[in-house]
Amino acid sequence: MTEKPRKTLAEMAGETAKIEGGSRGIACRECGCRDLRVETTRRQDGLILRYRKCRNCGAHRATIET
Secondary structure, eight states: OOOOOOOOHHHHHHHHHHHHHHSSSOOOTTTOOOOEEEEEEEEETTEEEEEEEETTTOOEEEEEEO
């Protein structure tokens, strides 16, 4: 299996803003489930990064809070 290239913080912030602007809450990109568990939280460059995992399909995603 090949790894996907990692995105920069700016790219992730732009994607998060687009997704969260429409409907309330965060949905899994793979299955659409809204039951995401926070795996890890850390601070970086004045932002809060949360790494989440879908409880339905197991897909991972990162969210950024300012």
